[in-house]
Amino acid sequence: NAGVTQTPKFRILKIGQSMTLQCAQDMNHNYMYWYRQDPGMGLKLIYYSVGAGITDKGEVPNGYNVSRSTTEDFPLRLELAAPSQTSVYFCASSTGKETQYFGPGTRLLVL
Amino acid sequence: QKEVEQNSGPLSVPEGAIASLNCTYSDRGSQSFFWYRQYSGKSPELIMSIYSNGDKEDGRFTAQLNKASQYVSLLIRDSQPSDSATYLCAVNKNDYKLSFGAGTTVTVRA
Numbered sequence: 001n002a003g004v005t006q007t008p009k010f011r012i013l014k015i016g017q018s019m020t021l022q023c024a025q026d027m028n029h030n031y032m033y034w035y036r037q038d039p040g041m042g043l044k045l046i047y048y049s050v051g052a053g054i055t056d057k058g059e060v061p062n063g064y065n066v067s068r069s070t071t072e073d074f075p076l077r078l079e080l081a082a083p084s085q086t087s088v089y090f091c092a093s094s095t096g097k098e099t100q101y102f103g104p105g106t107r108l109l110v111l
Numbered sequence: 112q113k114e115v116e117q118n119s120g121p122l123s124v125p126e127g128a129i130a131s132l133n134c135t136y137s138d139r140g141s142q143s144f145f146w147y148r149q150y151s152g153k154s155p156e157l158i159m160s161i162y163s164n165g166d167k168e169d170g171r172f173t174a175q176l177n178k179a180s181q182y183v184s185l186l187i188r189d190s191q192p193s194d195s196a197t198y199l200c201a202v203n204k205n206d207y208k209l210s211f212g213a214g215t216t217v218t219v220r221a
Contacts, residue, residue, distance in 0.1 A: 031207050042115070042199060042211035043155070050207060058208070090154055096207060099145070102154040 002026055004103035006091050012109045013081040021076040021106050023091030029101075031094045032074040034058075034066065036087040037105075043090065049074055081110045114138060115202050117212035125220050130187040132215050134200030137181070143203035144176055144183045148196045149214065155199055159185060190219045 007022045025032065030051045035043040045058030049068040063085060065077040074093075078085060088107050092100040117134045124130045132146075143162050147155035159174040161167045161183065167174045173186040183202075187194055200212040 033208075040213065042213045043209075044211075045208060048208060094207070098143070099157050099160060100209060102156070105154050 004091055004093055004101055006089075006103035006106050008106060009104070010107045010109075012111060013078075014111060015081060015083065017081050018077070018079050019081070019108075021078070021089055021091075021108075023074045023076065023103060024072050025074075025091075025093040025101075025103075026072065027093060027101070028071060029093035029095055030071065031096055031100075032068065033092045033094075033100065034064070034074070034076045035090045035092065036060065036085075037090060038087050046076065046089075078108075083110050086110045113212075114210040115200055115212040117198075117200050117215050119213075120215040121218060122215055123218045123220060124190050126190060126192060128190050130190050130194065130217050130219070132185040132187075132198050132200075132217070134183045134185075134202075134212055135181055136183070136200075136202045136210075138202070138204050139178075139181060141178075141181075141202045141204050144174070145201040145203070145209065146172075146174060146185045147199040147201060147211075149199060150196045158198075187217070190217075192219050192221055195219050 004025045033048045034046040047066040049055045091103040094100040146159040149155045161174040171188045175184045197214040197216045199214045201209040
């Protein structure tokens with residue numbers, strides 16, 4: 001049981017490039033989330049999903065897109081990367097209103 | 112007003128002492144409360160959850176909730192160097208999302 005996995009662990013992007021951050025969970029959780037964490041700050045919700053085919057915006061969705069075609073996978077797409085998107089990105093999953101389980105994170109640097 | 116506020120820290124305590132972390136929240140309808148621990152460069156991991164007023168103990172950790180005062184705290188007894196981390200308070204407003212505080216960094220001095 002791998003829990004929540006994320007790839008890549010670290011990536012450097014040039015301004016204007018695009019990329020997809022991958023997230024997968026094997027716990028059969030319906031709810032999945034994407035957060036970003038800037039230095040010294042808490043977690044800010046980017047997007048979340050309550051099940052396959054259903055996604056919704058969080059606090060800071062601008063510059064990002066998501067899709068949820070399966071229960072297991074919840075990729076985050078960055079279009080036209082900007083320096084403001086330099087951050088650590090965490091994916092999480094849960095059964096609902098209870099504990100969220102986090103992946104190991106993806107560290108992104110946009111130069 | 113931020114949804115979830117934590118004492119800013121950093122908090123430095125000697126080994127064996129009690130570390131006290133505080134968190135206040137703005138939404139009176141909040142239902143569930145969580146404390147996550149995050150080591151430097153790692154992901155958050157849940158250490159305590161609390162849903163009703165009063166104290167909840169788990170080993171060296173005690174969470175305290177006072178919904179009337181909109182306040183939740185975490186006590187770490189007999190602090191160990193391995194407790195050195197950032198502690199995040201998270202609040203659920205009876206939906207599927209959590210609001211996180213900025214975290215309090217704790218350093219336990221040997």
